[in-house]
Amino acid sequence: MQRISAFQLTDAEQWSGLTTENHLGYMGMQNRELISPLIDQIQEVNLGMDFDRFMDRFSTFTLDRDVEFEWLLSGPDIKNYPLVTYYDASGATPAKPGINQSRFYMEFPVRMFEVTDAIATDSKEVYQLRITEVKPVGTNWRYEVELLTGDATLFVPASELVAGKRYAKLYSPVEQTLSQRGGTVQHNGYFKMYNRCSSIRSNYEVPGNMILAGENKPMGAMFTVKDANGKIRTEATWLGKLDWDFMSQFKRQKAYLGMYALHNKTMNGTYTNKGESGYEIKMGAGLYQQISPSNIHYLNNYTLDQLEDILLSLSVGKLPQDQRKFVIATGEYGWKRFHKLVEARGIPFSSNNAGGRITGAGNSLRFGGQYTSLGLINGIEVELMKLPFLDDPTLNTAQHPDGGLVSSYEMLIMDIGTSNGKPNIEKVVVKGMETDAYAYVAGLRDPFSPNGGAGRPKMASNLKDGYEAGCMHISGLKVNNPTKIARILPNFV
Numbered sequence: 001m002q003r004i005s006a007f008q009l010t011d012a013e014q015w016s017g018l019t020t021e022n023h024l025g026y027m028g029m030q031n032r033e034l035i036s037p038l039i040d041q042i043q044e045v046n047l048g049m050d051f052d053r054f055m056d057r058f059s060t061f062t063l064d065r066d067v068e069f070e071w072l073l074s075g076p077d078i079k080n081y082p083l084v085t086y087y088d089a090s091g092a093t094p095a096k097p098g099i100n101q102s103r104f105y106m107e108f109p110v111r112m113f114e115v116t117d118a119i120a121t122d123s124k125e126v127y128q129l130r131i132t133e134v135k136p137v138g139t140n141w142r143y144e145v146e147l148l149t150g151d152a153t154l155f156v157p158a159s160e161l162v163a164g165k166r167y168a169k170l171y172s173p174v175e176q177t178l179s180q181r182g183g184t185v186q187h188n189g190y191f192k193m194y195n196r197c198s199s200i201r202s203n204y205e206v207p208g209n210m211i212l213a214g215e216n217k218p219m220g221a222m223f224t225v226k227d228a229n230g231k232i233r234t235e236a237t238w239l240g241k242l243d244w245d246f247m248s249q250f251k252r253q254k255a256y257l258g259m260y261a262l263h264n265k266t267m268n269g270t271y272t273n274k275g276e277s278g279y280e281i282k283m284g285a286g287l288y289q290q291i292s293p294s295n296i297h298y299l300n301n302y303t304l305d306q307l308e309d310i311l312l313s314l315s316v317g318k319l320p321q322d323q324r325k326f327v328i329a330t331g332e333y334g335w336k337r338f339h340k341l342v343e344a345r346g347i348p349f350s351s352n353n354a355g356g357r358i359t360g361a362g363n364s365l366r367f368g369g370q371y372t373s374l375g376l377i378n379g380i381e382v383e384l385m386k387l388p389f390l391d392d393p394t395l396n397t398a399q400h401p402d403g404g405l406v407s408s409y410e411m412l413i414m415d416i417g418t419s420n421g422k423p424n425i426e427k428v429v430v431k432g433m434e435t436d437a438y439a440y441v442a443g444l445r446d447p448f449s450p451n452g453g454a455g456r457p458k459m460a461s462n463l464k465d466g467y468e469a470g471c472m473h474i475s476g477l478k479v480n481n482p483t484k485i486a487r488i489l490p491n492f493v
Contacts, residue, residue, distance in 0.1 A: 261286030331408030
C-alpha cells in the first residue's frame with residue numbers, strides 16, 4: 001500500500017465480512033497506550049451524507065408497488081417535415097417553379113398540412129407556398145402549391161426544394177369574402193417514458209465474543225462521527241464503529257445507485273441477470289443514464305460563452321425566463337474551473353477594482369473570494385454544488401493533465417425549477433419502503449441482550465453465538481424531461 005509519509009509506521013489494514021478479536025489485535029486497536037485519542041481518517045468526506053443532501057433537493061414520487069413506472073412527455077404541437085420531391089403537372093422538374101404564380105407539386109411523407117395552409121422554410125420572409133390541393137400518392141402525400149406573392153417574376157430556387165429540406169406551417173390565409181374553409185389544428189402527441197426502482201442490500205455479522213455484558217467490545221483508539229444534527233462525537237466501542245462503517249458505506253452505495261445505475265431490461269422485455277434465489281435482478285436507470293445523449297458534451301478548455309450556449313439550449317423553448325434556475329454539480333477542480341471561467345470574462349481584479357475582495361487595512365490586508373453562482377443572459381441563474389464522490393480516488397482513477405482526477409472536472413447541469421408545478425427530477429420510492437429496511441437475526445446474543453438471556457432462555461432464530469444484521473434499500477430516479485439536463489465531460493473520458 002502507498003505510504004503517505006516517511007513517518008508512517010503501519011498500513012491501514014482492510015478486510016470485509018466477519019470481524020474478530022484477531023482483527024482488532026492485528027491493527028493495535030486494543031492497545032490502550034496509543035498516544036492519539038482519535039483515528040484520523042484519510043478519506044474524510046462522508047460521501048453518503050453529501051448525496052443525501054443532494055437528493056433532498058428533489059421531491060419524492062411514491063409508487064404503490066415495486067413495478068415499472070411510466071410517464072408521458074409531450075411532444076411539440078408544431079413540427080417541420082422533410083420534402084421528398086417536387087415536379088410540375090407533366091411530372092418534370094420545373095425550371096422556375098412558382099413563377100407567375102404557376103402551380104406545382106410537392107411530396108411529403110406525412111399529411112400534416114391542409115388546403116389554405118401557407119408553408120415555408122427558413123427563407124419564410126421571401127418564399128411562402130400556399131396549399132391548394134392534397135392527395136395521397138403511394139406512401140407519400142402530394143400537395144399542390146402556389147407562391148403567396150404579388151411578384152409575378154418570383155420563383156422558388158432549387159436550393160429551397162432539395163430532398164430533405166424541412167417545411168413548417170405558418171398560417172392559413174383565406175379570402176375576405178365568403179371564405180369556405182380554413183386550416184386545421186395540428187395536434188401534439190405524447191411519448192411514453194419509463195423506468196423502475198432498483199434494490200440493493202448489505203449484511204454484516206457480529207460474533208458473541210465481540211460483545212461484553214452491558215457494553216460493546218472496547219477499542220484502544222477512539223474515532224469521530226457526525227450525528228444527524230451535525231454534531232461531532234467520539235466513539236470507543238467496536239460495535240459503534242461497525243455500525244458507523246456499515247451505514248456510511250451503505251449510504252455510499254445508495255449514492256452510486258442513484259447516479260450510476262444501469263437499466264438491464266433486454267429488448268424483448270426480459271431480465272437475464274439472476275440472483276442466488278433464481279429470480280430476476282431488475283435494475284432501473286440512474287441519473288446519468290437518463291440524460292439525453294445529445295446533451296452530453298465532451299469538452300476540455302471551454303469558455304464561459306460555450307457554457308452559456310449549453311444553458312441556453314436547455315432553456316429556449318423549454319423554460320420560461322423566470323424559471324431558468326440551474327444547479328451545476330461538480331468536483332473540486334470543476335469548482336476551480338467555474339471560478340476561472342467567470343474571472344476570465346470579468347474585469348481583472350486589482351486594488352482599484354477588487355469589488356470588495358480586498359478586506360482589512362494597513363499591513364493586515366486580505367485578498368480572496370470565489371465565484372459560486374452566476375447570473376447570465378435571458379434570465380439564466382446558476383448555482384454551484386459539490387459532488388464529493390467525483391473526487392473519490394477509489395472509484396475514479398484517471399488523472400487529469402491539469403491536476404486532480406478527470407472525474408473532478410465533470411459538470412452535471414440540472415434544471416431545478418418546475419414545469420406546470422412539477423419538478424424535472426424526482427426521487428422514486430415504494431410505499432412502505434420510504435425508509436430502508438433494517439433488521440437483525442438474533443442468535444444466542446444480539447444487540448439488545450449482549451449477555452444472552454441473563455440466565456433465562458430467550459427467543460432466537462438460531463443458536464449461533466452472535467447475530468446478523470442487514471439493510472435493504474429500494475429507490476429510483478425519474479427525469480421527467482431528459483432534454484433539460486446536461487453533462488460536460490472532459491474529452492479524456
